Amino acid sequence: MSGGQRRIVRELVGAHGQTYADEAGIRLKDTPQPLYRLLVLAHLLSARISASIAVATARALSEAGLRDPRRMAGADWQERVDALGRGGYRRYDERTATQLGEGAELLTERWGGDLRRLRDEAEGDVPGVRRLLQEFPGVGPTGADIFLREAQLVWPEAAPYLDRKALQGAERLGLPGDPDRLLALAGKAEPAVLAAALVRAAVDKDVAEQTLDHAA
Incomplete structure (x- = not known):
């Protein structure tokens, strides 16, 4: 070598x-809110936009109080658009605002707002987790990869x-x-x-x- x-x-x-989670101010833990914030960050990073803008936008969403699926789903669509705009995510703001709302509702209704339950549904199988992550609107293969790449810090079964x-x-x-x-x-x-x-x-x-x- x-x-x-x-x-x-x-x-x-x-x-x-x-x-990127650390850069976005996310103290990653194996608990619902940090994992949800990571999912949002992965969604933002997967678009054709600079990583710095995606990170700034994740911070802006957090500063607007949209840190968990309940608050994200309960926010007015325009509130989500405005937060995305403050982060510089203007090119995709309207579509992304809709996707974030729909994704938050899916997470709440299907997994009780807790991505650990998604992991449990997949029985810890990493390809299975990757497949389920892609059920969130706007989270394709790239977004699922970003999530798992960062989540392996607190989900050792996903590492390396x-x-x-x-x-x-x-x-x-x-x-x-x-x-x-x-x-x-x-x-x-x-x-x-x-x-x-x-x-x-x-x-x-x-x-x-x-x-x-x-x-x-």
């Missing part, structure tokens, strides 16, 4: 190993979860495409942290170039 590759991973994780986007980051950095080899290179780093860092390299070529320069 290349010492150079270890340096690259160490440099990447050290400089860019912040999860390095999705296609994370592996694209590894490729850009000249790292192995095999998740087990990447985890070995990362040492004690949490898989969720490694995944987030790799995704940042995938979506921002400056991150990748700076990481390679500093590791050289």
Whole structure:
């Protein structure tokens, strides 16, 4: 195993190993509200919009008090639109406001507002969880991957979860495409942290170039 590759991973994780949940101010725990806020963040991040805007919008929704499915579903549609706009999510604000309302109602009615019950319905099977997540309006395969990539921090049964986007980051950095080899290179780093860092390299070529320069 290349010492150079270890340096690259160490440099990447050290400089860019912040999860998107942490950046959005979500203190991730295996409890209903943080998991719901993560689902909303995954929904926002999966659109064709910058991650910084998605994160800012997740913060704006939280500041508007829309932190749980009951409040999200009970909010006026315009209230959701306005919160999305304050975060800069204007291109998709009207459709997303509708989807968030419908998704909150689905979560409340089917799983009692608790994503752990969704996990239980899938019996902890990760592909099953991924499939059920896609039943939320606006959450497709990409959104489900984002959720699981971050949730593995508190759902150890989902770990290690390095999705296609994370592996694209590894490729850009000249790292192995095999998740087990990447985890070995990362040492004690949490898989969720490694995944987030790799995704940042995938979506921002400056991150990748700076990481390679500093590791050289």
